[in-house]
Amino acid sequence: QPKNGYDRLSAQDEADMKSYCEDYKKFLDAGKTERECVTEAVRLAEAKGFKPFTRGMAVNPGDKLYRINRGKALMLAVVGTRPLSEGVNIGAAHIDSPRLDLKQNPLYEDKELAYCKTHYYGGIKKYQWVTVPLAIHGVVAKKDGTVVTVTVGEEPGDPIFCVTDLLVHLSADQMRKTLAEGVTGENLRILLGSRPLKDDEGADRVKFAILMLLNEKYGLTEEDFLSAEIEVVPAGPARDMGLDRSMILGYGHDDRVCAYPSMVAQINVANVERTSITLIVDKEEIGSVGA
16 A cells, blocks of 8 residues: 555654755755756765866776766766676666746847847746746856856845736736637746836837846847857745645756756765766757757
8 A cells, every 4th residue: 555655754754854855955045047957966975075087088987977968067076996888777867847048039129118028938827827927047158158057036135137027917818728729828928127218219218227237237238149058947945845844846856856866876876887977968958859
């Protein structure tokens, strides 16, 4: 007979589980994109003695090594005492999650509101993404070769963003549609601002005011969006859910709920006979075509 998992835990098991879940929530918060997950995984691995692997270097049993692929995928390995010809143990999981991505030329103004156009990544239920607090995470490669990290919406004093929706008493036509038709991909545009540029009588005053803010804070121009990889994700930290705190509510369970334990097991393994390898990779949500 199957038993509830809680009925099978000792007091020590529960204490260990609570400690593990607290660390898992921290990983969810630190890694809302693939790049952030790789950065956090490397930080945790280096704290356990892992070193970067470079081609041609001498490798010995017991070595703890990692290699980053394009900033978005990671290999972790602990070298065993038996030769590779006798096999290796490999675990793998993905670190990308359903989200919204900004298009390459995203910024525009409509009816004195500034928006960013998006395309949805992975299988999302579009109606779930309207009127919820959203944050922007990403990187921008500039002409001079520098890469600027952009994160807005996670700190307590940060502004947040949203996809707008119709008020209920204005949405009679929308309510008659199916879930798939009520909110379309074209409607998933991010509202950025409404304050126009002062002392200016031209068009797109709100858009230009937003561009000025981006330039002041990050040194970005509109052209820089062409070489940017910016993701829009739910804002805020992972939290305990339920009065009994028996669950976790947070963005990115798919598939970091698998990637995190795989990575934690790998960085804590030692003295193995068969070489142990863990891969955490990007782009699974759209068919495993990434790094």
